[in-house]
Amino acid sequence: MTIELLVFYVFAALLAFAGLRVITARNPVHAALFLVLAFFTAAAIWMLLRAEFLAIALVLVYVGAVMVLFLFVVMMLDINLDRLREGFWRYLPLGAAVGVLVVFEMALVVVAKYYASGTLPMPADPGPGYSNTKALGRLLYTDYVYPFELAAVLLLVAIVAAIALTMRRRKDTKYQDPARQAAVKRRDRVRLVSMPAEKKE
C-alpha cells in the first residue's frame, strides 16, 4: 500500500461519511454543512488525480458560492421538518427507483473495467512541467470556444432572467440618487440670512 492510496482511502471514507450524513442529518443546516464537507473532500480527491483546476473550481463555485446560497435559504426559511417527513412514504417508490438506477449505472462503469470494454486508456503521465489549468484554458478558448461562449451567454441570460423574475419594486420606498446627493454644493444647502430683530417684548 502506498501513501497515496492511504490518503485516498482516508478522503474516500470521509466523503462517504459526509454524503451519508447529508441525507441522515435531522438538522437541515447540519445537512448543508455536511454537503460542504463532501464537496471539499471530493475536491481533495480530484487534487490527488492532479486535476487541480477542477478541484479548485469545485471549491470556489460550489463551496464558496452555491452552498452559501443553500445555507441562506435553509436558514432563512423556517423549514417545518414534520411536514417534510410526512411525504416520506409517498415519495419512497420514486426515490428508490432513482437510487436503483444510479446503483445500476455505477455498477456498469465498475463492471465494464473487468471486461475491458468501453473504457478509455489511462492518460500518460504528463511530467512535472505540465499545468492542468493552462491546458484546460487552451482547449476552452481554441477548440471549444463557441460552445464555451454559448454557455456563458446562456448563463448570463439565466442571471438576468432570475433577477427580472424575482424583482419586487415597492412604491413607497424612498430612493436617493447618489450622484445628485454628492453633486449638491454647500452653498445651495445653507444660506445665512441677515434678519432685523423684530418687536421687542
Place this chain on the structure above:
Amino acid sequence: MNELVATLAGYSSAWFGPQWGPPVWVFVKTLVLILVITLPLFGCVAYLTLAERKIIGYMQVRIGPNRVGPAGLLQPIADAVKLMFKELIIPAGANKFLFVLAPMLTLMPALAAWAVIPFGPEVVLADVDAGLLYVMAITSMGVYGVIIAGWASNSTMGFALVCVLLVSQSLNLSDIVNGQARGRFAAEGLNFLSWNWLPLLPMFLVYFISAVAETNRAPFDVAEGESEIVAGFHVEYSGMTFAVFFLGEYANMILVSALATIMFLGGWLPPIDAPLLNAIPGFFWLVLKIGFLLFCFLWFRATFPRYRYDQIMRLGWKVFIPLTIVWLVLVAAWMQTPWNPWQ
C-alpha cells in the same frame, strides 16, 4: 542547512523504512513549517490589535492603552489571557455545535491561505501553480463563519485580480512577483514604477477597497455596525469563541494585505534596484509593504463614516464590476500594442 535537512530526512527513512520514511518526513516537515508560519501570524494579529488601538488613539487625540507593560506593550497578552479565562456563554436557543463551529470556520481559511503566500524568492510553503486560484477558493470559504454566525458578504475582490493574472500570465504567486521585477522602468532601476500598482492603478484601488469590504472593516463594517446593530453577531460570543473570531478577522486583514503586496506592490522586491537596498532581505520589504497597507486599514477606520448596506452593494455591482470588465478589455488590448509595458 541543506545538510541538516538531508540528515533529518535520513533519520526518518532509517526509522520508518524506505517506503514510509519519506512521506512521514514530508508530513513532519510540513507540520513544522505550518507552525513556523501560523505562530508568528498569531503574534502579528495580537500586536495588530494593539497597533490599531494605539494608532487610532493618536488620530483621535487619545493615548490608547498604556497601562499594561511599558507603553501598553503587554496589552495584547493581557487581552489574550483574559479571553482565555472568560466563561464561554452559549445562548440558550443556539445550536451548540454550529455556534462553536462558526468562529473556527472564520479562522481556518484565513490561515490555510497562507500556504501559498511567498515570503521571498523560493520561500513558500507550497509553490502551487494555481496559487492564485487556491487563495480565491480558500478565502471564499471564509464567509461560512459569518453566515452561520449571522451574516454574509459578496466578493468583487477576485475579479480585480484577473487583470494581474492577465499581465503576469501566471497563477503562481512567486511568478507574479518575479514578473513585476521586469519592465520598462525596472530596466532603469526604478523597480517600484514597474510594479503592477501603476499600470493597473484602477484595479489596485478596486482590489484594495474590495479587500476592506471583504474583511468587514470600516467604512464597510455593516456586519458589526456599532451605531446600528451594536457589533452584530459579536455580541453573542464570549471568551475564546470571540477570540477566535477576532483572530480570523485580523488574520484575514493581514492576508488580503499580503495578497495586495504580492499582486500590486512587488512582493519582496526592493523599490529601487540599488545594491544597498538589495542587500536588505526581501522579507523585510514584504513586511514593510504589508504594514503600510494595514496602516491604511486603520486609517480608514478613523476617517470614514459607514456606508449603508445597499450603497456597498451598489459600489460593488454597479461601479467596481463594470470598471473591472472595461479595464480588463483595455489591458488586454494594451498588451497587444507596441507600448506594452509588461515586456
Place this chain on the structure above:
Amino acid sequence: MGAPDIPPRGIEHELAERFDAGTLRAQATADRVPTFWVQPERLLEVLRYLKRDAPGPYPMLYDLSALDERTRVHRDGQPASDFTLVYQLVSFARNADLRLKVPLTGDAPSVPSATTLWPAANWYEREVWDLFGVRFAGHPHLRRILMAPTWQGHPLRKDHPARATEMGEYRLPADKELAEQEALRFRPEDWGMRRRTDASDFLFLNLGPNHPSVHGVFRIVLQLDGEEIVDAVPDIGYHHRGAEKMAERQSWHKFIPYTDRIDYLGGSMNNLPYLLAVERLAGIEVPDRAKVIRVMVCELFRIASHLVFYGTFAQDVGALSPVFFMFTDRERVFDIVEAITGGRMHPEWFRIGGVAQDLPRGWDALVREFVRYLPPRLRDYDRMVLRNRILQRRTRGIGAYTTAEAIEWGVTGPGLRACGCDWDLRKRRPYAGYDQFEFDVPLGRNGDSYDRCAVRAEEIRQSLRIVEQCLENMPQGDYKADHPLAAPPRKERTLHDIETLINHFLAASWGPVIPPGEAYAAVEATKGLTGYYLVSDGGTAPYRARIRTPSFPHLQMIPLICRGLMIPDLIAILGSIDFVMADVDR
C-alpha cells in the same frame, strides 16, 4: 413675514366678530398672550377657525397641557373648572401666540380630540390623559405615554402623592415583575398594524430602550419589510422624572437646578425660560450686565451642545473620530463655564433677577482665547464631516420634511430652519437683550438630515459672533436686579436694621412669594423652543409649571420621516434630530 391681508387689529376682534361672547371669554395674563376660555363643545370649531380660516392663521399647535384647578385660590373672573386644558397656538404670519383654555368639570372629564386637526396633538393628548386623567374622545391610541403602562392614578393631579415616601413601600415580586414586562410587550394589533400581508411577513424589531444610537433611553418599535421600515412606533417615558410635579413642591428659587437637567446638554440655557417667566410674573427688570452675562453663558452652552450634536451625528453615521475632537473642544467651553460659574454641565447659575455672581477677573482672556481658537477648528470639522462624500450619501435626502410638515408637527429650532423657514426666536421676538446683537440666521433648503447638521454647524459660528460681542461690549453695572423678589435676596443691608434682616430671613428660607398670575416665556434653546408656562397662586412655589420642550414633538415625527427608509437611515435621522431624552420625558 407680515402678510398684508392681516388686519392691524388683534385677533381678539376677529374672534369677537366670528364667535359670540358666550363661546369665548378673554382673560388677562402677565405675559400678555391673548388668552380665551372656550367651552369644550365649541373647542374644535374654534381651533379649526384659528388654524385654517382666520386671517393670519395659527398653523402650529405649539403646546397642549392642563392644570388641576381644584386647590387653586386666585382665579378671579375665570370660569368654574376642575381641570383646565391649555392650548397654545403660534401664528407665523402675525408673529404672535394665542392661548385657548378649556374649563372641565368632574373627576373624569372628556373633550373632543384635536388629532384630526393636528397630528401633533396625538402625544400631547396622551400626555394630558396620562398625567391628568382627561379623556380625549376620538383619539386613536389614548394610552399612557410618560408613566409606566401599569401605573395607578394620574400624577399631576393635586391629590396624587409627590414623594415616593407617601406611597408606601415598593416591592417587586417575581409575578409583578413578569406582569410589568408583559405590559411592555409590543402588540402590533394595538397600534392598528398587521403582522403580514399577502406579499410579506413583517418583522417587528425593538430598537432600544438601550441602544447606543437612541441617545438615552428611548425605544422605537419598527415594523420592517426586509430591511425597509414600513412603520415605527416611538415609545418614550423611560427618562421621565416628574420635573413638572417637582416644581410644585420646590420654592421658586429652588427649582432652578431642576431646569438645568431638562435639556442636560443645554446647561444654563435651561434656566433662562423659567426665569424669564418668573421675572415676568414678579415684574422684575434685569440689569443690562446680567442680561449680557446670561446671553454669553447661553451662547457658550449652545456651542457646547452643538459640538456634542456635531460629533455624535458623525458617529451615528459611522465616523468615529470627529466626536473625540469635538468633545475636546467642548471641554474648553466647560473650562470657561467653570471659571465663570464654578459648575460645568449643570451650573444652575442664573438667579431670579440676574445671575449668581459677577464675572471673575480674567474671564475676558479665557473667552477671547476660545473665540480665536474655535473658527479654524470648525473649518477642519466641516472638511471632516460635512464635506465627506460618504456622509453626504448617508444623510442627503434622508429624513426630509417640508416647512408645512414641520409646522404641522410642531418642529422648532434648527430642525425648522433646516427647511428654509426663517424662524429664530432671538430675532423674531428678542428676549434677554438679543436685539442688541448682530448675528445671522443660517437656513437650510431641503429639511433633510444633512441640512439639519449644516444649519447647526453654522449656528456655532454665529454663536461665536455673539460671544465675541459680549466680550467686547460687556456693560458695567449690577449683575442682579435690586428687587425685593429677586432671589437670593441682597445681603448688604441686612446687618443694619431688623426690618431688612427679617425680610432677608424670610426670602432666604421660604423663598420669594411671587404674585398670582400666569406667564409664559420661551427661548431659542439648543434644540428648539423651550418654554415655561408658570401659574402662580401667590405662594412660595409654582402652582403649576408646564415645561414645553422641543424634543417632544420632534420625536413624535419620527414615523412620518422614516417610512420607506432603512434602519441605518433611521439612525442618521435620530442623530440629526439632536434630542436628549431628558428633554422629551422631563
